[in-house]
Amino acid sequence: MLAKFRSRKYLQRILLSLIVFVVVVLCVFALTLYWKMKSTTLHIQTEANRKVLAQVKYNVEYMDEILKNLMMSLYFDNEVIPILYGKTFSYENIAIKLAKLDKVADSSTYLHSIILYNNYTNTYLSTNRKFQDNLNGEIGRFEEQLDNQQKLQKMKLVPIKISQDPLTAVDFFSYVMYGNQEQATKKQSKLILNVKPEWLFNNIKVINDLAYDKSSSVLLMDGQGLLYTNENRSANFLPTDVSERIQASHADFESFTYGKGKDKSIVTVMSLGVYHWKAVSIQSYDYALSELKSIRNMLIISTLLFFLLSAVIAYVISKRLYRPVEMMLMQLRGTLPEAKQTKGKDEWSYLSDAYASIIDKANIAELHHSRNRQIVEGFHIRNLLTKSGSLTKDKFLHLLSEHDLAIEPEGPFIIGVCKIDDFDLRMLQVSPNEQKLYRFALGNIAEEMLAPWCKLIWIEMGDNHFVFLASLLDKESFALPSFEASIEEMQQVIHRYYQLSTTISIVSPFDNYMKMAEAYSEAQELMMYRMLLGHSTLITSDRVKVNERHEDIQQAACIEKQIIEHLRRGSSEGLTSNFHHFFAYAATLTYTQFMHSVLHMTVTVTKTISEMNENRSRPIAIDLRHFYQEVLEQETVGGIEALFHSLITQLSSETNQGENEKTEILCHTMKEIIAENSNDPDFSLQNIAQLLKMSSAYIGRVFKQGTGMAVTEYINKIRLSNALELLEAQNMTINEVMERVGYRSQSYFFKLFKAQYGTTPKDYRLRKVIMAERI
Incomplete structure (x- = not known):
């Protein structure tokens, strides 16, 4: 059975085509479904990240609003103004005022300390005694970091690090208020509120612990492009190009991926709207799509099972489609000769060869029959042109009807002879097939161009001797000059399309069919005047009358x-x-x-x-x-x-x-x-x-x-x-x-x-x- 299946190449092709079609459809469907699920999962994850980052944005904006209100209330406080702008300084005079500021700093959960700087006395006063005493040069480092700001803006958070701890990224964020905007880079009196970094980072830590796995985290990027983790550490694990892209982005919200393989991550960025800060979410790509793995495996198993089922169904369908071909093979076995029954061909090739063989045999038989008929017809037409005087009316009519000759028996008739000029030289330069084409073209063009005047029979009497016998359609409307003009136009068409020069002689119309032999002889005699009149001419009896005189x-x-x-x-x-x-x-x-x-x-x-x-x-x-x-x-x-x-x-x-x-x-x-x-x-x-x-x-x-x-x-x-x-x-x-x-x-x-x-x-x-x- 296997050997029989191997010999049925067309059946194999049908089965293979169906299987390939099913495989392609299944693969496209599975891949499209998986891609759609993957896109939907990433979209859902992105929306979740947007909500989380929106919460961070709200917290930062809320803190900024509180700080602004506190800053304005302290800066315009009547007890704070003398400390900032007084020309003299005495701790005894401001002790009570400083105590009030200590209470304000201690009562706030997010304030680290409050610093007042008097430009006239060059004095720093702070609720933080370590900073106030300046035991380790804290004031110098603080001033240095403020001076590093290109333009110290009012009421904008500035990250400050004055401790010696290398693991700590920020000791506090300073919120500065001063008088003259144009002198922002010079030393002048300032009110500075220092915000605890833990307030902001703990908020982010809580979000990380509740919403993300250990491979994901939420970061903050300040206006200088520095990233901070939820543990108050500098984040330097992002590639430089990714950090530059985040910093250069002006979109309120953006999400993209970076990395390859296991290191691929989803980056979500949201602008916080204040201080040019941004909240950044870094999430593992594999973790985000981890739920899809089981769905993908189930999809692969389902596809394979469906493929096996489809293969069985495809085999059954292939057998049914192959059955008509098998019946045709049984009927046409032995049609081809053994030499043409080449092994390795499929069934359709065999059927095609068998059909071509049958058609060839039929065509040969038809051609043979047609050729015999043409030979017989040619014989009778030649007899008609040479022995018309001996034919009775009945024999003439019988000849026309038996061979279906396209002329009317009652006439009037007209006969012409055509010769190709320089025939021997011309035919020597072309192949036999082209010679046949020329002969066919002469008759075809003559029939088409003379059709308005007559019904035509075109026959080749010998090499370079073509004769047409025609019966005029309407004797009353027939005009010999117009008919001759059509013949001359026919000569021009033959020359234009086939580069053949032809000379044609015609006789005057006659009514009696018995004069055909006489008219044909006259046309042959007129053709001899090609010697005198030259090539590509139409020779008529009127054109040669001037030559009919005695020799001098x-x-x-x-x-x-x-x-x-x-x-x-x-x-x-x-x-x-x-x-x-x-x-x-x-x-x-x-x-x-x-x-x-x-x-x-x-x-x-x-x-x-x-x-x-x-x-x-x-x-x-x-x-x-x-x-x-x-x-x-x-x-x-x-x-x-x-x-x-x-x-x-x-x-x-x-x-x-x-x-x-x-x-x-x-x-x-x-x-x-x-x-x-x-x-x-x-x-x-x-x-x-x-x-x-x-x-x-x-x-x-x-x-x-x-x-x-x-x-x-x-x-x-x-x-x-x-x-x-x-x-x-x-x-x-x-x-x-x-x-x-x-x-x-x-x-x-x-x-x-x-x-x-x-x-x-x-x-x-x-x-x-x-x-x-x-x-």
């Missing part, structure tokens, strides 16, 4: 005679002018007449050059057979004329002693252009010819003569060299390298690379990596 044989013979004479004399200017006039004349002929004239001129020129070579000691190095073949391969009259002009240039170069130098300069320039633009996938010989404003045929021949290789071969050599550097030096994928150096087709790139270096780019990079690791 006398003019052709005259031009031919002049060309032969200039050839023999080597006159480049005369040949250029003659060829220009000849092709201007030939362009006005019909296609058949034009081809006859051009071929006759080609034979005449090549024959003349051959005759000239027989009589020259240094024959002209021109491949006349290749020249004749190039003439036949041209698609436009401009291309043929450029060939003849290139021939003139070559003839001129052959007779020029500096021919080799020109060839080297041209080859060098072409190499620089290739090096600069080789990464452009669309870069070719035609682009170089456009930049140099020269014939592509001519510069191709010159480059081949100068370098021993064709331009396309040299471009591939540069691209492959760049690819080699990128494969060696940069962290790029092979597809990125291919696109960077100027290739679109991966299969074409791999084929050229292997032919050049004897290995694929992937194997070459792998070999370089292995060699680098060995080094």
Whole structure:
């Protein structure tokens, strides 16, 4: 059973997901609950500290009020004033008055003593006889501590220590009253009430004993930043930064923590409102949260128990969720080939592979069926375009309905032929998939842009021979100029999106389906006029009517005679002018007449050059057979004329002693252009010819003569060299390298690379990596 469970990886993932979810929820809940309880406990503790410190504040304010009242009553007492400001001094005169002051000090539980200082007689009188007698210099230390005050303020407690006991922090707090505020730092007559420190510290001690554990205490901080404990000791156990923070705080109440681990404490500070004193509570953090420990332990145990229970429930739920998957696995077992039943995959991976396998088989079957149907449909459409005259009306209607052809049987009809300009060169630069995309795009764009005018069937009759058969939607509203404008716009869209130049020929609309074969033949004949009208044109019967005239044989013979004479004399200017006039004349002929004239001129020129070579000691190095073949391969009259002009240039170069130098300069320039633009996938010989404003045929021949290789071969050599550097030096994928150096087709790139270096780019990079690791 355990082995079966291990093989069910998806079940394991469901169970693990549920358990992880439960663990996360439980942990978040427990931590949130504990954090909330902890925050609440700290808040309650802080409020308790606030109440305790508020009691200390009340006691201090109450004592301050009593002292002020006592001070004012004594300072303005008629018996005290003579003692403070009398110019003469006699113990006999003031004995009774001092006795009254002794009674006042003895009757108060918080007074330590009363001191009177007469500035005129420089005499101290005190109810404390030890201070009065000044046996151990108490008066000097007392004066020194008063003088240390930057500004001795009236009726403000000043901590005084005059004893020699190192453990005692304060002997008493002095409460001073004098006359002139501006002379507060000078010796002048003063009335001083000294307060017992025990009164205040005992109050704090009682609070500590009743409300806090032994690790907690309440302290007092005076205006100078000195801390005092409840035992009248200086508190120096707080870190300096904590003491500075307490002293610098201007808040009436503040609470914060300091320290780490067991030394962590809660500090609560309350301003007492008088003398810039502050009450400080220091409490152990662990003690404050000690009650939470049992709750935390109980929470952990409850979480663990609930987790175990949740794990059992999660297993039961996982089994139920897994049951549909298990049923699907039973149904699809054996669908995949054994080679694809890879171990280690989970159930969904297996089901996905099985589903993909089924879909692939279905798609292949559908594709096969669709392809067969397209082939049959194509066969019948070709028959319709070539043998429509032999079809009866019933057979024609049956053909449309059986193959669901999108044309109306009643017409009117219109037929057009489309060709991609420079098809062979263009298709050589792209992959087979991109070729399929181009073919699909032509039909799709045609159907979309001509939809307002007609219903359309688009078919490829052969390489670079596309035909559309359309039935017009409304004969009455159909306007041939507007229809032609839509076709020209279609040509522009194809060129804009796919950089394809197309030439299209169309025939005039016709009503009878039996004329389809005749119209198709007419469209093919019109397409031949691409030779005369050039690329990217729309050819109609109206546009070629001007060429339908008889050839002026006398003019052709005259031009031919002049060309032969200039050839023999080597006159480049005369040949250029003659060829220009000849092709201007030939362009006005019909296609058949034009081809006859051009071929006759080609034979005449090549024959003349051959005759000239027989009589020259240094024959002209021109491949006349290749020249004749190039003439036949041209698609436009401009291309043929450029060939003849290139021939003139070559003839001129052959007779020029500096021919080799020109060839080297041209080859060098072409190499620089290739090096600069080789990464452009669309870069070719035609682009170089456009930049140099020269014939592509001519510069191709010159480059081949100068370098021993064709331009396309040299471009591939540069691209492959760049690819080699990128494969060696940069962290790029092979597809990125291919696109960077100027290739679109991966299969074409791999084929050229292997032919050049004897290995694929992937194997070459792998070999370089292995060699680098060995080094």
